[in-house]
Amino acid sequence: MAHLINNNVFLAFSTYATIVVLKMMFMSFITVYYRMTRKAFSNWEDTAMGNNNPEDRKKLLQTNPDVERVRRCHQNDLENIIPFVVIGLLYALTGPDLSTALLHFRVFVGSRFIHTVAYVMALPQPSRALAWIVGLFTTFSMAYRVLTAALFL
Amino acid sequence: MAHLINNNVFLAFSTYATIVVLKMMFMSFITVYYRMTRKAFSNWEDTAMGNNNPEDRKKLLQTNPDVERVRRCHQNDLENIIPFVVIGLLYALTGPDLSTALLHFRVFVGSRFIHTVAYVMALPQPSRALAWIVGLFTTFSMAYRVLTAALFL
Amino acid sequence: MAHLINNNVFLAFSTYATIVVLKMMFMSFITVYYRMTRKAFSNWEDTAMGNNNPEDRKKLLQTNPDVERVRRCHQNDLENIIPFVVIGLLYALTGPDLSTALLHFRVFVGSRFIHTVAYVMALPQPSRALAWIVGLFTTFSMAYRVLTAALFL
Numbered sequence: 001m002a003h004l005i006n007n008n009v010f011l012a013f014s015t016y017a018t019i020v021v022l023k024m025m026f027m028s029f030i031t032v033y034y035r036m037t038r039k040a041f042s043n044w045e046d047t048a049m050g051n052n053n054p055e056d057r058k059k060l061l062q063t064n065p066d067v068e069r070v071r072r073c074h075q076n077d078l079e080n081i082i083p084f085v086v087i088g089l090l091y092a093l094t095g096p097d098l099s100t101a102l103l104h105f106r107v108f109v110g111s112r113f114i115h116t117v118a119y120v121m122a123l124p125q126p127s128r129a130l131a132w133i134v135g136l137f138t139t140f141s142m143a144y145r146v147l148t149a150a151l152f153l
Numbered sequence: 154m155a156h157l158i159n160n161n162v163f164l165a166f167s168t169y170a171t172i173v174v175l176k177m178m179f180m181s182f183i184t185v186y187y188r189m190t191r192k193a194f195s196n197w198e199d200t201a202m203g204n205n206n207p208e209d210r211k212k213l214l215q216t217n218p219d220v221e222r223v224r225r226c227h228q229n230d231l232e233n234i235i236p237f238v239v240i241g242l243l244y245a246l247t248g249p250d251l252s253t254a255l256l257h258f259r260v261f262v263g264s265r266f267i268h269t270v271a272y273v274m275a276l277p278q279p280s281r282a283l284a285w286i287v288g289l290f291t292t293f294s295m296a297y298r299v300l301t302a303a304l305f306l
Numbered sequence: 307m308a309h310l311i312n313n314n315v316f317l318a319f320s321t322y323a324t325i326v327v328l329k330m331m332f333m334s335f336i337t338v339y340y341r342m343t344r345k346a347f348s349n350w351e352d353t354a355m356g357n358n359n360p361e362d363r364k365k366l367l368q369t370n371p372d373v374e375r376v377r378r379c380h381q382n383d384l385e386n387i388i389p390f391v392v393i394g395l396l397y398a399l400t401g402p403d404l405s406t407a408l409l410h411f412r413v414f415v416g417s418r419f420i421h422t423v424a425y426v427m428a429l430p431q432p433s434r435a436l437a438w439i440v441g442l443f444t445t446f447s448m449a450y451r452v453l454t455a456a457l458f459l
Contacts, residue, residue, distance in 0.1 A: 006287045008458055011458035012458045012459075013457045013459075014396045014399075014452055014454075014456045015456060015458050015459060016392055016456055017283060017392060017396065018392075018396060018449050018452045019453075021392050021393060021449075022389075022446075022449055024385075024389065025386075025389050025445070027385075028171075028263075028386075028442070029384060039271055040372075042378060043375070043378075043425075043428065044399045045428050045429070045431050045434070046431060048430070048431060051430075054324065068195075069196070069277050072196075072343055072386065075263075076233060078229065078384060078385065078388070079177075079178075079181060079231065080178075082179075082231070082235060082388060082392075083174045083177065083178050085392050086170060086171075086238050087171055087174060087459075089172065090167045090171060093167075093397055119450075122196065122197065122198050123198070123200055124201070125198050125199060125201060125202075128198070136178065136181070139178070141176075143171050143174075146167055146168075147168065147171055147172075147427065149170050150164045150167045150168060151164075152161055152165045152167075152168050152348065153162035153165075153168060161446060188415075220395075221348075222349070225348060225349075231384060232330075232331075232333075232334060232380065233331075233334075234386065235332050235384070235388060236327045236330065238326075239323060239324075239327050239391050240327060243320045243323065243324060263407055272349075275349065275350065275351050276351070277351055277354070278352060278355075280349050281351070288336070289331065292331070293328075296324050296327075296328055299320055299321075299324045300321065300324055300325075303317045303320045303321060304317075304319075304321050304323060305314055305317035305318045306318075306320050
């Protein structure tokens with residue numbers, strides 16, 4: 001595999017893909033944090049935690065706006081970061097210029113960090129919409145390169 | 154990376170995977186379109202849009218059946234297209250016949266386009282169920298090839 | 307592609323990634339099974355099934371706790387198994403020891419099977435939480451290796 005490991009575009013893809021996937025996984029911790037502090041759970045077995053009174057436990061089976069907000073942010077990550085990883089991998093294999101590839105990877109990863117901050121902190125629009133659109137068009141730009149460099153129908 | 158780029162099965166995989174991931178990303182635009190036209194949003198900051206009356210804005214925080222339908226379709230894409238991409242990539246690396254590989258890729262991608270039309274337009278069953286099953290079994294067929302060609306437990 | 311196919315770490319990754327993705331896809335069948343037996347559907351066109359009385363069909367458009375539980379389990383798979391596949395692929399390409407790689411792959415896949423059983427059967431906590439955490443840290447360990455072996459910012 002030496003040729004992949006010695007290829008800077010592929011190394012850059014590996015680095016940025018890993019960082020942005022770790023960011024996506026981090027949403028789970030924020031969800032758990034909000035579930036604990038807002039006392040809002042979805043599963044009966046999650047409501048025990050030292051309290052065995054069924055009436056008290058039933059009250060913990062509720063939805064909470066903060067939990068739902070983080071979950072929507074996590075879902076948006078799944079809908080956007082996974083396409084970036086798939087198309088970015090194929091893009092890296094088409095042999096683009098290193099500087100062009102780095103631009104794509106950095107803009108995408110930056111846009112998703114801004115998107116998360118805008119979503120979780122409920123910043124006024126169009127901050128979140130713009131971050132989303134920038135990430136989307138970065139992925140489209142890489143897809144265009146894949147389809148022009150490697151089209152085989 | 155010349156050997157991947159010169160491999161027709163891998164080029165075909167790149168092409169069909171990119172097309173079907175772009176189709177999946179397109180669901181976001183349909184969701185935004187329905188949210189705008191049906192005036193149904195999930196986040197308070199999304200309801201401003203030139204209107205600062207809190208009472209009017211609160212009414213926009215609603216669920217809408219058309220929005221929910223598109224979101225279920227998008228979710229079904231995540232649950233089926235991502236497994237195709239993962240297993241399809243590994244399948245392409247096992248060196249299958251080009252014609253067999255093309256058959257798998259084309260049937261899968263076709264089935265997902267039909268699935269989306271059947272879901273968004275609410276066509277009578279079993280149209281959507283059949284499209285889903287065909288995509289599923291295409292992925293299973295590729296997984297069978299991966300596990301028989303590359304099993305290492 | 308002979309060098310990938312002859313590389314045991316990559317073969318092991320292919321095998322375990324395929325198995326755990328198939329497990330994830332299997333959640334769809336459990337969802338369908340519960341929707342059928344609990345008579346709980348989300349789409350009007352899914353409620354026909356030999357019954358044309360609109361009143362009877364309307365009653366089938368309901369949420370059911372068993373269906374929702376399986377869907378949450380499937381969602382948790384998407385949130386955890388896809389990061390494993392992405393980071394595991396990059397990890398396999400960094401050329402780790404075969405025994406270390408096998409340990410990561412086996413622990414992750416095992417933890418996700420235990421997680422599914424704990425979730426679907428509603429086993430008392432912390433069984434599900436522990437299975438989730440073990441899978442998470444296995445992925446973090448592989449990400450650490452990718453970032454130290456291939457960092458290129």
